[in-house]
Amino acid sequence: MAMKLCVWGNSLGVRLPKYIAERTGLVAGDYLYIRLMDSGDIVMRPVKAKDLHAGYAPLVTQPLQKEPGIPSQW
Numbered sequence: 001m002a003m004k005l006c007v008w009g010n011s012l013g014v015r016l017p018k019y020i021a022e023r024t025g026l027v028a029g030d031y032l033y034i035r036l037m038d039s040g041d042i043v044m045r046p047v048k049a050k051d052l053h054a055g056y057a058p059l060v061t062q063p064l065q066k067e068p069g070i071p072s073q074w
Helices: 018-024 057-061
Strands: 006-008 011-013 032-036 042-046
Touching: none
Parallel strands: none
Antiparallel strands: 006 011, 032 042
């Protein structure tokens, strides 16, 4: 499936189709490792809590909470 790159601030972003997010268990706020291969291919995989230093693990395991009156960025 071809996807279109979009400009987000000074960066580029791509949206994941819903079925990919559902099948991989990804939700807004999750982290991904992104690797550029020598071949030019881009490989992404979810960051697992066990992959992070203990001080960062709570950032990955806690769900996002929306504060009242502030619109969600996701």
